[in-house]
Amino acid sequence: MIIAVDGPAASGKGTIARALARHFNLPHLDTGLLYRAVAHTVRRLELDPTKEADAVAACDFDELTLADPGLRDDEVGQMASVVSAHPLVRAALLARQKRFAHQPGGAVLDGRDIGTVIAPDADAKLFVKATAPVRARRRHNELLSRGKAITYEQVLADIRDRDARDSHRSTAPLAQAADAAPLDTSNLSIEAAVERAISLVEGQARGKRGVA
């Protein structure tokens, strides 16, 4: 079973994807980490994220980068959305994600283009959303708990910026797949969101198998 979980920043897609992976006993890939690793590498090598050739050079990042706690920083998220808009960067990361999605037994992936580009054939697709202020509050709390000095207003501005950039790029923009089930987590606890996600996935998978 392939499960695609897409949505904007801090909508809760990662938390939901991890819970689905546990529930259905599937491997999970947070695809945002790949773009964050490219951004982190661009910064470490003092390259220019707006130059496609520079960003492409960073796609060959050291695998250990994926475990770097610095990947979660707000600036890295912002830069990830700049490098991810380059078509050649997306192309460089495509095969790895497709392979993960289509491994024997299935997988859960979360990102922006899983249901539309990486696994249009997924058995279940969720599009997780929440209002920008709710998402900014969540991300702000997360950053504060990691000891980052940043204001709520700055996090909200960054989230709005990233939403706009991710939704308006020409290659694989953030968009709900026509066959994805929307899941608004604005007023849901994590537990309630996960419960709803499991039932949506079960419903979609049953539908695909042609069982009423």
Ligand code: CDP
């Ligand atoms: O966790 P959060 O939603 O804040 O961000 P992320 O999922 O780690 O993604 C960071 C950035 O990578 C996003 O803003 C997108 O620009 C990009 N991304 C993408 O373009 N496609 C994906 N499948 C995943 C992430």
Ligand code: CDP
């Ligand atoms: O992966 P994405 O950036 O979409 O979001 P996340 O990392 O799963 O969630 C962002 C933050 O919101 C985390 O601190 C979650 O614990 C929290 N969250 C929440 O408060 N309520 C939810 N229904 C889902 C997530």
